Amino acid sequence: MNLTKEKINDFSVININGRIDSTNYAEFEKQINQLFSSGETNIIINCKELKYISSSGLRVFLIARKKATAVNGKLHLCEMHPSIKEIFVISGFSTIFDIFETMEEALQQ
16 A cells, blocks of 8 residues: 545545555554644545555544534545445445545535
């Protein structure tokens, strides 16, 4: 897994490349926690290059959602590969998260 961060307008954007699984979910969680600890409230997670996500990775997404809600922030997900989106649908997470087809749509909300 490779994570890059950038600031676009009022959002901190995390771009994920690779897999989030039991071997690396802690690093992903650490990056998310650092954003919230530094005062960021609006986050977009770009899943364009996310190839696989395990239940450990889903847990980190859920924790991030709860943290965003606690600070009246936004957590948007975008550009999901169909197989990743299917995991979110099957798990019921698609009803919890704001999932957008494009980065532009996520930035406008």
